[in-house]
Amino acid sequence: MWKKVKGGGTDSECIRWRWSFSLKRRKKGGRRRLSLHSTHHLLHRITQRGEYLKVDALGVKEQQQHLIRFCGSISSLDFCLRFSDWREGYGVLPHVLLRKCFRSLILELLLQMQQGTGEETTSMAATNNFNYDNKLGEGGFGSVYWGQLWDGSQIAVKRLKVWSSKADMEFAVEVEILARVRHKNLLSLRGYCAEGQERLIVYDYMPNLSLVSHLHGQHSAESLLDWKRRMIIAIGAAEGIAYLHHQATPHIIHRDIKASNVLLDSDFQAQVADFGFAKLIPDGATHVTTRVKGTLGYLAPEYAMLGKANESCDVYSFGVLLLELASGRKPLEKLSNAVKRTISDWALPLACEKKFREIADSRLNGDYVEEELRRVVLIALICAQSQAEKRPTMLEVVELLKGDSKDKISQLEANELFISSVTVGHDHGSRSDIISEENQSKHQLEHMKSA
Template identity: 40%
Template sequence: MSVYDAAFVNSELSKPTSVFGLKLWVVIGILFGTFIVLSLFLLSLCLTARRKSRRHRQLDPAPPICKEIQEIVHHRQPLAPDHQRVAPPVPEVKVDLGKTEQQQHVLTVFSSGESKGHTSVSETPSFGSGTVGPEVSHLGWGRWFTLRELELATDGLCEENVIGEGGYGIVYYGVLTDGTKIAVKNLLNNRGQAEKEFKVEVEAIGRVRHKNLVRLHGYRVEGAYRMLVYEYVDNGNLEQWLHGDVGDVSPLTWDIRMNIILGTAKGLAYLHEGLEPKVVHRDVKSSNILLDRQWYPKVSDFGLAKLLCSERSYVTTRVMGTFGYVAPEYACTGMLTEKSDVYSFGILIMEIITGRSPVDFTRPQGEVHLVEWLKAMVGNRKAEEVIDPKLPVMPASKALKRVLLVALRCVDPDATKRPKMGHVIHMLEADDLLFRDERRITKESSDLHSGDRQTNHNATKLG
C-alpha cells in the first residue's frame, strides 16, 4: 500500500459517524470486540452443556439389579426340571435365627424388593417359552418362586381357590407342577403391617423344621407382591372343628383333643426352648392350629411373632394378639415373654375341653369369659360339667382333672408361676400315662407337683 493510500484510509477511519459521533475506527473496534465476546460466550455455553451431559451419563445408574438377588442366582449351573429344583433339606436342629449372614441377605432382598424391577432377575419370561423355572435360593432354605409359577399353581389366584382371608391378605390353595399341594399367602399393603409380617415370618420360621409347625416352602418378592408359600394342611383349623357346624356329636374324641393339645405344646416348646433366639408366637389361638387328616396339629401364622434373645428376659412391644387369648401382664405393660404364649395356650386347652370360645357375649352373665367361668366351676367342684357336650365319650375323671390343672397353671395371673412349655409337655405326657394305668396316679402326681403350693391348692379344688 502506498503512502497516499494509507493516508486516505486513515482519513476515512478518522471521520466521525452517526453513532454518538464516534469515529469509524472506534465503531469498528467496538463491533469486533462485541463479536469476540459473543463468540466466547457461545463457546462457553457449548462446553458447559457438553460437560453436564457427560457428567449425567457418568452418574446415570446402572440397570436396577439388586446385589443381594444377584448373590442368590448368579451361580448358574445345569438345572433340573423346575419341579425338582428345591433347596436341600435342613435338619431339625437349633439355629441362630437372628445372627446368620444368610438371613441378613434375604431380609435385605425383602427391603429392596420395593424398588422397581429389582426382582426381575430371577423371573422367567413366560411358561410357554420353554425356559426353565425359578432359580433355587442359595440361602440354605426355602425356594424362590416366580409369580407366574404361583399363578399357575393357583389358577391365576382365582376366587374359587381362596381358603382363608383376613386383614393380612388372602390365602390360596394351589398345586405345583410336581403335584405338591401348597397354601399361598398373598400379603396385601406391603408397606404396612403386612410388610412387617412378611419379614417376621420368614425370619422366624424360614429355617425351622418341626412336625408341629407349618413349614414354609418359600416366598416371592416382586414389586408390590409379598407372597409366602406354605405346606398345605388339608383338614381345616381347630376353630372350625370346635365351633363350626359339625353336628350333635363332634368327631374330636377325647384322645384326639389330647393329641392336639400335646402336639401344639411340642411346637411351642420348640419355638421357646429349641431355638436361639427364641420365638414368641404372640397369637396362639384355635384358628392358628391347623389339622391334617390324622388330626395332627400344626401351629401356623407367625406374622406377629417376636424374636427374644437369651440375654433378654422380655421385649417391650405394641400389644398385639386376639381378644380373649392375650396375657393380662402383656396387655397392661406391653412386656412380652414366652410366658405370654403359655397363657394363650392355657386358654386354648380350656377351649378344647369345653368347646366354648374364650369370650362369648351371647352367654349369660358369669359365663361370658371362659377363664372366669371355668375357675368358678372348678372352685364349686363341678369339673365334669365343663366338658364339651358334643364330646362322644366322656373322659376318665382323673384324666380330666389333670388337664384342667395344667390349664389353670398356664393361666396363672402371675406370669412367673406359669410353667414353661417343656414342663407342660411333661405334665401332659404324664397325664397320658395316668389315663392308661391308674395305679401310677399317686406316685407321678406327687413327683410332678411336690413343693408347688399353688398346684396343691388347685388340686384340692379339683377334688
C-alpha cells in the first residue's frame, strides 16, 4: 500500500510516498512470512539514487517528470529486492508480481495525490462547468469537452462518465502511457485530475477533430480530405504507432487503433490518441494474454479468439484503418440483420483483379495518384491478413508508405495473397467474408466498444 509522509521542503510543503507489502512463501515444507515495510536500507538505496517520488504543488510538466522518475524507481526497487533477503532462499521476485505492483502503485499515486495543479478547477472554468454546448463527443468512456484557458490556448478535456475500479484502471493506464511517450504523431498530455470521483485528462485541442468525423461523420460531405491529406495522415499515424512498437521502452501496443482515435490538428497531421487499453510489452515477451478489448471490425483474429495481443494486432488494425482511409467505407458492411462483411474481404478480390479504381473513395472524384492508391491498398491488405506471422512490422509499413524502398514496393503485387484471383470466402487465410453477429461471443462483446 502507499502511505503519505508529509515532509518539509525549502520552498513548499510536499508529500512523499513509500511502499509496503507482505508476501508469504513456502520453503522446505515450512511457511514463513516476508514483510517489506519501507525499511531504512530499502528507502536509502532508492533515495540515494535520487529516485524517490516527491510530489508538490508544481506545474504539469514538473509532475510529469516526477511520474517518469517514479517509473525509474521501480527498476531500483526490483534491484533491491533481488539482492536483499528475498533473494536468499526465496528466489527472485516474479516479474508478473512486479508488473502488478507497478500498476497498482501508479493507480494509488494518481488517486491519493492531494496536492497538485488545481486541474479540476481549471478544467471546469475552461469548459464553462462542462457545458453541453462545449461537448465535442461522447463514447463508452465518457465525454470530451472543448475549453479555453486564460492565455487563449484551446484544450480538450476527457471526463470519465462513471467512476469505477475499471474506469480508474483505464485512467491510470492512459496517464502512465502518456507520461512515457513523446512523439509528434502521438497526442500529448496537458494535465489530469483525480480528486474524489472526478477523473479528467486534459489534452491539446485538435481543431479538425477525428478522422472518423471526416470519413463518416459531420464533415464527411465537405470533402476536406483530398488524397494528399490522406497520405499525410496515413504516414503520420503509421509513424506514431511505429514509435510505440519499436522506440518506446518498454514497447507499447495500443489495442484500439481506429479512425475515431486518430485526431487531426490544424494542418491535418495525425495524432494517435486514447491509450486506455494500451499494454506494455516486457522485454523478451512475444505477446501478452489479456481480456479482449477494442472495436469490432478492427480486431485481429488471433486476438479476438485467443486474447493474445502483440504488435501485429495493431498492424492488423492499422491495415483496416488504411483501407478505410482509401475507400471511405466503414470497417464492417451490414449485409443483413445478422451478417456483416469486413472491409478487407470486400477489397481483396478487387485488388487481385487490379480494380483499384473501384476501391477508391468516390468523393475523391478520381483525383488521386494511382500508383499511391495501389500501394496503399496492397499494404493495407497485407497488414490485415489473418496470418499474424506474415504481417509486416510498422517500421516496414512506414517505409512502404513513403515509397523509400523500390524493391519492396515492386514485390507487393507478387505477394502470395494476390497471386491468383480470389473468390469470396477463399482469400488465402483471410477471415471469412462474413461475420455472423449471432455467433459472436457475448463475453468478448462485453469488453468491446461499439464501432
